[in-house]
Every structure is written in structure tokens, then in C-alpha cells.
Amino acid sequence: MSSTKSVTIAGAGLVGSLIGIYLARRGYKVEIFEKRPDMRQKGMEGGRSINLALSNRGWWPLKEVGLENQVQDMIIPMAGRAMHDSSGDLTFQPYGKEGQAINSISRGGLNALLMTEAEKAGAVIHFNCTIEHIDFDQSTISCVKDGKPMMHLSDVIIGSDGAFSVVRKFMQITDRFNYSQHYIEHGYKELSIPAGKNGEFLLDKNALHIWPRGNYMLIALPNKDASFTCTLFLAFEGERSFSQLKTDDDILNFFRQDFPDAFERMPTLLEDFHHNPTSSLVTVRCYPWVKNKTLLIGDASHAIVPFYGQGMNSGFEDCRVLNALLDKHGDNWDKVLPEFQKERKPDADAISHLALSNFIEMRDLVGDENFLLRKKIEARLYELYPEEWIPLYSMVTFKEELRYSEALRQGETQQRIMDEVMRSPDIHERWMDLDFRSIADRLKAT
């Protein structure tokens, strides 16, 4: 199959557009089918501003396709978490070392840039195009565009059409396709903190703000226009839940009491609350990712919850790894496809697992004394032995050359060691006297 020349991509989202750039640059005839209209024409400024956290794993492929400078202009670095307690008091926890940060970026803005770049590279994007059927034996996609059916044949099909992938839906009814979709108990709703009267940011702009409240939380990420997009994560049902917020008073009282310093900066709270949907949070796992010449990537094969900020980053990493395998095997897709799924599946499983556990950490543990001490000890270990004891969050977020699965493995070892350390007598008073060298050495022993 070294004569492969044409690739069909389902979905012109972040991942579909990026893989489109890579493949068009490699000389493939790339056609992308996107069910939505062209967001660049409709004027996306009118809609809600949704932002994502771009970190090292996402940066790498963006640099590789030469978009570093353009993306640099779109980001706001966030060097750590700013935690807001119920009285409005703040604590700051840096994410990594001096100079390390994750970056708030507009989803729409980045997507538009990637689409345009894919087109420049030669890819054709067909908008308003609904996939009706996929024939995996023939590698054909049947679509409907503007009411007219069309059939498209290509050498390879890439399904990058998101968590509710239509390509995957057709794979799911083939024999021996393992699949799961699991929703957490919590939903989310986007809200807003607008810019101040003089166009200034009303909270520290270089932080990811968190109002952790045990079973739920509010977060806020900065936008380029000096506003913040806030997201409330709350259970659908139960004592403190969306189901309990029925009247305007319920909503106002909840925010006034639980998030006082955010509340006073949210003049459009009620409007936002009623207008924006309450959305659910799903984890999708499946295998295989390959059926004949069709491959699933990004959310289509491994949709994860957003709590590690790695959804987009892991999808971009898929693109980078796929491109590297095409280099390695001289574009022999018969070798690339099976190797891709075999190599990437453990990494997708690892970040999926980490994303679920980080919700507990964000909403609950960040206010816990033992947790904070544990982080302090780990930070000290990192400071003393920066090549040996790298905290899990740093491995996932800043060490882009390390596989997710390896980060998880090392993180689990660290956790076992730290569980023991935390059982030391009077640890809260005496932690500075710990033998840090011997703690770090235990990593090697395992």
C-alpha cells in the first residue's frame, strides 16, 4: 500500500484539522468531511468563548507543523492554580518549575487557525456534510451534503469526529469491537466573568482559578479579551446538585454562599446559567481502533473527562505519533495502522484513568492538609533531585517525550512511597527532617 495517495478524514475539529495538515504536507490528497458549517464564516465571536489548556504534548506537534508563532499570540500562560476558599482567600500552587506553565487558548480560534492551515497545505474541507454510512471493506464513506448523497472512496479513512464519532458508531456494530461509554455523576455549565470597566482582568490572569468545594467546584480560565470563562462542575442529582438549583434565588444563594469572590464578578450569572446547557461528561474506551484501512484517533477512540487538561493535548499527540510512524515505515499504512493502535492504546488508557482521578484531587484534595503536605514534600524532592523525582503532574504536563503510560507507572510508584512517608510519626511537624535522599532512592529499588 506504499502507493497510497488519498486520505479521507471525518471531522474538521482540532484533531481532524491537525492530522489534515500533517498528511497534506506528506503529499496525500486529503479530503475532510465536517458536519457543521464553516465556523470561520459564521462569526464565532458571537457564540460562547470556550477555552482549553494547551500544554507541552500539544505544543510539540503544533511546533512541528510550524505554527508556534501564530499560536504563541493566542495564549495566556497559567503558571499555577489559584485556589479560592469560601471566604474568598487565595492560595497559589505553581504547576511546575519557574518558567513552566499551561496555556489558556480559545478552542474556536485554534480550530479556525488549523482549518486554514490544512487548506493552505492542500486539504479540502467539505462542510455541512453528514456521514450516513461507512463500508470498511471498500473504504468508502457515504455522505449527504446539502440534501445530496455522495460517495467517497479513499485509501485510508481517519475518524477524528469526536466523542460521539459516527465512524466509531459503524465500527461498533462489527464483530468483536470492544466499547464502553461511561458518564460521571457530574455535569458542567459554562459561565462568565467579564472584563472590568477599563478592560482589565478581574482576577490574576496568569493562573487557573479553582474554587474547590469537596464534591463540586468552579474553575475559571482567562481569555484574551480579559474575560474569564468559568465552568461549574456539579452533580446532576443529590443534595448539592444541578437538580437543586431550580429558582433564581437557588442559583444566586448558591453562588453567593459558595463562591463569594466569583459571584461579585459575575453580573450575567443568571442569564448565563439559564442560557447555557448543563452538559454531561463521558469517558469512551474502545478497541480495536483500526478496521481494515479505517483508523480512529482523538476523542473518537479515547474521549476523556477534562480534569487533567489533556483532551486536546492527547489528540494532538496522536497526530504526532501517527506522523512519526509514517516516517518510520515509509508511509506503509499496513505497518503503521496496527503499530499505532498497539502503541497508543496503553497511553490513552493511562490518561483516561488519570483524568478521572484528577477530578477528586481538584475538587476535594486541594484543600486537604495531608494532601498539601504531600505536595510540599514532593516539591522538595523535585527541587533536590529534579532528574529523579518528577511529580506526576509535571510528567504528564511538561515531559512531552515521556509516554502517558510510563508517567502513570512512575506516578503509582511515587504514590506507594509517599503513602509510607506520610505514615511517619509526627510527619506534619517533622517533614523537613526526612531523609530525602533515601526517599528518592526508593524509586530505583522498585
Added chain:
Amino acid sequence: MSSTKSVTIAGAGLVGSLIGIYLARRGYKVEIFEKRPDMRQKGMEGGRSINLALSNRGWWPLKEVGLENQVQDMIIPMAGRAMHDSSGDLTFQPYGKEGQAINSISRGGLNALLMTEAEKAGAVIHFNCTIEHIDFDQSTISCVKDGKPMMHLSDVIIGSDGAFSVVRKFMQITDRFNYSQHYIEHGYKELSIPAGKNGEFLLDKNALHIWPRGNYMLIALPNKDASFTCTLFLAFEGERSFSQLKTDDDILNFFRQDFPDAFERMPTLLEDFHHNPTSSLVTVRCYPWVKNKTLLIGDASHAIVPFYGQGMNSGFEDCRVLNALLDKHGDNWDKVLPEFQKERKPDADAISHLALSNFIEMRDLVGDENFLLRKKIEARLYELYPEEWIPLYSMVTFKEELRYSEALRQGETQQRIMDEVMRSPDIHERWMDLDFRSIADRLKAT
């Protein structure tokens, strides 16, 4: 909703027909939509004979609807496992106490009886009817029968349309529906041991025959016509697998070497092997089972692998439990539906888990010395304290009043105790000297 009068059932299989009997008898207007033609007219004798193991949980509802005598005539009791080793030598392990047995029964025969009984009770079965859409808000099913579309409205919809349920497929795309389908590495193929020249059974007819071979196995269940239906369970890929059985010689050598005493009784082996499909084995888990007035039951909500012989039995138990809840709540479905799913889900999860683990036991452990001793000690405990130490298999198979989830819980406790017992010094020589009373007492301590 106490004025509910009409119920639509998707699927006229074993479970759909049985719940049809229950509901028609309760006075509901019952219509059943079945995609296949009427098996009673096509002459199912022409097809393969597939048999199932009917045990106490399945018997209970069949008795409840008054079919005991008719079913009695259709069964062949199997009092235990007849294990065949590679030399053709036999060992017999009774399933329970004197008089306890599981029962081989023809799937087709039982299904036909249940359909006829449902019709007698007033249910109408529409054959050749494909479901095209379900509207959960309106409780309407859109079907196509003989090329003509029809729309059907009812107060309640019951999806009993099996492991690949169409009703569930529509539930799956509603928000917050948790779903997983997982295939094991093994597939199965049905084969046959015909009756002898004089119409006699060629193996002991009152046993379930097993040829356990570590990673794979052959089993055989008796039919009323003195034949046996055999099932080969084998990995799809790998060293010993379906993928390795390419030529007729491969097949013949495999059977001759691994199952010699079965092989010599299988004159149609090659014909069967080529003619019958290699089928996959799926576990389906999902939740919720209820969407507005639509309920999933049987394989549609909890398809399991066949290794505990509980697929049909658990589906029939669903029917009995649903009927009992209708009694309890005076046919108030608003109470019945949520209570049903809440009560049954842990039981479905338990039998799903047990069915997967029993594959290991059947194919592998039944030939293991430690396993056999463990079974011997447990049998002794059961003999001495029949009200206290009931082996897990007996709880699942013969104690129909005990919930699956409770059987699993007690079984796990027994396992922990037996793990300790098996670590006693010289256990193989000295097991008769164990203090059985104190072992049984540990059950109460937990």
C-alpha cells in the same frame, strides 16, 4: 399510570415471550414485535439443535405461569459434570446433592412453547417486523413489516430483543447512558455427536460433558433425540486457536489428539466445522435500564457469557421479579420501573462477573489438583453443615430464592476462608483432619 393497559414488547425470544405471558395474563393488551419469521412454521427441525441449561431460577417462573408439566417433558436432567481427560478417561462431579440437577432443553422447542402460550394468553406476535425508531418521550415504536412502515403507541415498551438489542441502541444515544460491550478472546463453534445406530445415546445422557484443556474446551449437552450438541470454545488467535485450524487435516488432527473419545463419535465433524459459524462471546453491561416508560430486560440489558449456564435463567428471573413488583405496586409502573432496575442491576452485575470467572474454572481448573481438593473440602463442609456452607455453584444454580449478588458475596467470603485453609501444612494428606466446625464458623465471623 395505574390505568396502563397496553404494552409493546420488542423481541419474541425466550424472555420476550415469557414476559408476554405474564403481562397478557395480568390483563394488558400485549403486542410483540419480532424481526424473524415465525419459527414454528418454518420447521425448526431442519436447523441446528441448540440446547441450554435450565436450572432452578428458570424453573420458578415457568412453574408460576403453569408450564411445569409441558417443560418437564422437554428436558434431560444432568446431575453433574462428566470430565473427559486426554486419554478418554472419565471423572464425574455431581453438581449438587442427590436429586439436584440442571436440565438440557432445546432452545427452539422452549421458545415455540412460550410463543404459543403467550398467544393463548392473548398476546399478538407480529413477525418479520423490524424496529426502525423508538421515541422514548411518546413511547412509540416505528417498525417496518413486509416493506410497510407502521407506528405503534403504547403505555409501556419492554426491550427484550437480546444482546444486540435495537431498543438499547436507541437508548445508547440518549444522554448519560452508560454502556459497555466486551468480547472475550475466545469464540465458539457448535458441532454434533449423533445418536448411535440403535437410537441410543453415545455418552452418559445425564451429564454435562466437558473436555477441559487449559486454555480451551469442548462441551456436550444431550438432546431428546439421543444426539449431543457439542460446543468448542477456543481462542480466535494464538497458538491453539481457530486461526490455526485451516485445513481439514488441522481440524482432524486437533480433535483426534485433544478429544479422542469425542472425535470417534463425531462422523460429521468436518461438515459441521465448515458449515457452522465461529461465533463471538460478548458481555454487555448498561445503565439505566429505564428511559421514561421503556425498560430493557434479559440479554438486552445484561448479556453474559454462557459459562455459568445462567443466561436464560437470569432473563426468566427478570420476568419473575418484574411480575412480583407489579403485584407489590398494584401495576403502578411509575414505581415498578425504577425499583426494578435498582433491584436487578446488582444481580445482573454479579452473574455477569460469575459467568466470566467460571470459564476459567471449566476449561482449566477442573483438572487441577488443588482445585479438586478445594471442591472436596467444600463438599464435605456442605455435607456436614448444609444450611451454613452452601457452595457457590449450588447457591447460584439451586437456591433460586437467593439473589445472585448475595450468592456472590457469600461465595467471596467462602473463597477467602478456603484460601487460608488451603495454605494449611500438608493439606493434601491431612485435609480429613481439618476442624470443619471451626471453618464453617468463620463464615459467621465475617
